[in-house]
Amino acid sequence: xxxxxxxxxxxxxxxxxxxxxxxxxxxxxxxxxxxxxxxxxxxxxxxxxxxxxxxxxxxxxxxxxxxxxxxxxxxxxxxxxxxxxxxxxxxxxxxxxxxxxxxxxxxxxxxxxxxxxxxxxxxxxxxxxxxxxxxxxxxxxxxxxxxxxxxxxxxxxxxxxxxxxxxxxxxxxxxxxxxxxxxxxxxxxxxxxxxxxxxxxxxxxxxxxxxxxxxxxxxxxxxxxxxxxxxxxxxxxxxxxxxxxxxxxxxxxxxxxxxxxxxxxxxxxxxxxxxxxxxxxxxxxxxxxxxxxxxxx
Amino acid sequence: xxxxxxxxxxxxxxxxxxxxxxxxxxxxxxxxxxxxxxxxxxxxxxxxxxxxxxxxxxxxxxxxxxxxxxxxxxxxxxxxxxxxxxxxxxxxxxxxxxxxxxxxxxxxxxxxxxxxxxxxxxxxxxxxxxxxxxxxxxxxxxxxxxxxxxxxxxxxxxxxxxxx
Numbered sequence: 001x002x003x004x005x006x007x008x009x010x011x012x013x014x015x016x017x018x019x020x021x022x023x024x025x026x027x028x029x030x031x032x033x034x035x036x037x038x039x040x041x042x043x044x045x046x047x048x049x050x051x052x053x054x055x056x057x058x059x060x061x062x063x064x065x066x067x068x069x070x071x072x073x074x075x076x077x078x079x080x081x082x083x084x085x086x087x088x089x090x091x092x093x094x095x096x097x098x099x100x101x102x103x104x105x106x107x108x109x110x111x112x113x114x115x116x117x118x119x120x121x122x123x124x125x126x127x128x129x130x131x132x133x134x135x136x137x138x139x140x141x142x143x144x145x146x147x148x149x150x151x152x153x154x155x156x157x158x159x160x161x162x163x164x165x166x167x168x169x170x171x172x173x174x175x176x177x178x179x180x181x182x183x184x185x186x187x188x189x190x191x192x193x194x195x196x197x198x199x200x201x202x203x204x205x206x207x208x209x210x211x212x213x214x215x216x217x218x219x220x221x222x223x224x225x226x227x228x229x230x231x232x233x234x235x236x237x238x239x240x241x242x243x244x245x246x247x248x249x250x251x252x253x254x255x256x257x258x259x260x261x262x263x264x265x266x267x268x269x270x271x272x273x274x275x276x277x278x279x280x281x282x283x284x285x286x287x288x289x290x291x292x293x294x295x296x297x
Numbered sequence: 298x299x300x301x302x303x304x305x306x307x308x309x310x311x312x313x314x315x316x317x318x319x320x321x322x323x324x325x326x327x328x329x330x331x332x333x334x335x336x337x338x339x340x341x342x343x344x345x346x347x348x349x350x351x352x353x354x355x356x357x358x359x360x361x362x363x364x365x366x367x368x369x370x371x372x373x374x375x376x377x378x379x380x381x382x383x384x385x386x387x388x389x390x391x392x393x394x395x396x397x398x399x400x401x402x403x404x405x406x407x408x409x410x411x412x413x414x415x416x417x418x419x420x421x422x423x424x425x426x427x428x429x430x431x432x433x434x435x436x437x438x439x440x441x442x443x444x445x446x447x448x449x450x451x452x453x454x455x456x457x458x459x460x461x
Binding site for chain 1: 303307311312315316320328329331332333335336339340393394397398401412413416417418447448451
């Protein structure tokens with residue numbers, strides 16, 4: 001220590017000690033003691049009313065003092081800068097990951113689920129390939145009727161009718177198989193031939209196969225109807241009309257569903273990166289800000 | 298061992314705390330900051346297990362001053378003490394004190410703290426390091442540079458006649 005003083009010079013050191021280590025004003029000492037006691041009192045506004053009034057004068061000043069004391073002791077005053085950004089990050093991350101609120105979002109979610117289920121149909125269609133094979137067979141029945149000789153027109157008409165019925169019969173058969181398939185995918189179940197036609201139409205692959213069979217059905221049925229007489233022919237025509245209608249509908253629905261399937265598959269295969277990037281960026285920014293602040297301390 | 302009363306703690310620790318604070322905080326806020334430090338010292342004293350309560354109290358004061366400047370968004374600097382000096386004969390010592398004040402004003406807050414704690418308050422290097430939150434070697438190095446700069450600044454101010 002003496003070495004330090006010699007280095008600095010005794011005179012300089014004395015000046016320093018005199019300047020920095022000045023005697024403390026007694027008045028200041030007592031004033032600060034009072035202030036310290038007032039701070040230690042921690043007067044709540046309700047319970048320390050009289051003391052506060054004595055110390056801090058009018059009620060407005062007292063209340064202001066009470067609020068300041070409360071806010072100083074409040075946990076929130078020190079932590080909000082950490083809590084609020086974290087809550088914001090959590091909420092933003094939730095929103096970006098697709099969590100929706102209020103529960104109206106559930107409807108959107110169920111809609112999305114139904115779309116998802118619909119997108120599952122191609123798989124069911126793939127499972128029901130044998131059914132589409134039946135569809136071809138179903139369409140071939142009237143063609144077989146067309147192959148009958150002209151003298152046997154009535155018989156051919158009967159065959160046509162029966163082939164029209166045969167369409168139903170085949171449909172039932174198909175629907176039977178479809179019901180079997182429906183154990184794999186219940187959504188494709190079809191109770192009768194009419195529904196079978198639509199079920200086949202929904203199934204893009206099945207329709208792709210059915211189309212040829214059904215379009216084959218239409219001329220056959222038409223020819224049969226030309227040679228047929230009476231209500232049976234009408235029946236045949238009706239059957240043919242329905243078949244033709246199904247034939248026309250099938251490719252359109254098939255195309256629409258195929259495009260939807262492609263889109264949903266592409267969507268399913270694409271990983272959404274931006275929520276992850278957004279959340280990671282927010283967290284990194286928050287941590288960087290907090291650490292930088294801590295370093296400044 | 299009896300627990301010391303508030304008055305005992307106040308009488309024992311107040312002078313160092315007050316001197317430490319008034320050299321770093323504007324005079325308008327010295328009372329408030331010092332009272333805050335003394336209140337914290339009193340509240341925390343029951344948990345104090347160290348050997349030197351003065352160094353411990355100055356560590357609290359050091360943190361409180363840092364909080365003060367953070368809250369006011371200003372950077373700390375040495376505060377001239379001429380305005381609070383009452384017992385000095387202005388005709389003889391005014392210029393001398395002004396010269397010392399000018400020399401101290403050219404020091405960094407850390408150098409000023411080291412000079413005050415080591416040379417005026419008489420703390421050891423280890424205690425000073427504890428107060429400032431640094432190492433003993435750093436304190437020795439800081440003290441050497443602080444003395445050098447103060448001497449240079451004082452000589453320069455003396456040569457200039459002590460005029461600002």
